[in-house]
Amino acid sequence: MELKHVIPDVEKTFGRLEFAGEGKITTQRINGQTEIISRGYKVYSDxxxxxxxxxxxxxxxxxxxxxxxxxxxLIHPKITAEGYKIGNRGFVNYVCHADDLILANK
Known part of the structure; x- marks a missing residue:
């Protein structure tokens, strides 16, 4: 069985989130033109x-x-795990994807 993603309990996992700025933008060439595939945004968690x-x-x-x-x-967050290797050691990078990021009611 393959683990596709984990749906976190946002309140327990992240607590209060605050916007911290833009992150990386992922692009891809499609039909000879560069198109944005995804945008990353940094947030602070308490x-x-x-x-x-x-x-x-x-x-x-x-x-x-x-x-x-x-x-x-966060709207519909999902956490995925990406494995990578440095030398003879294995590591995991957890990535949080969401359908949207909106202002919260105070």
Missing amino acids: IQRADDLEIILPAHVGEKNIPYMAPVK
């Missing part, structure tokens, strides 16, 4: 304090213009 979180949104959602440190909410 529970996951060790690292800033990057949320990956599909390109069709469009670019977000959210004020810095504004409270945000």
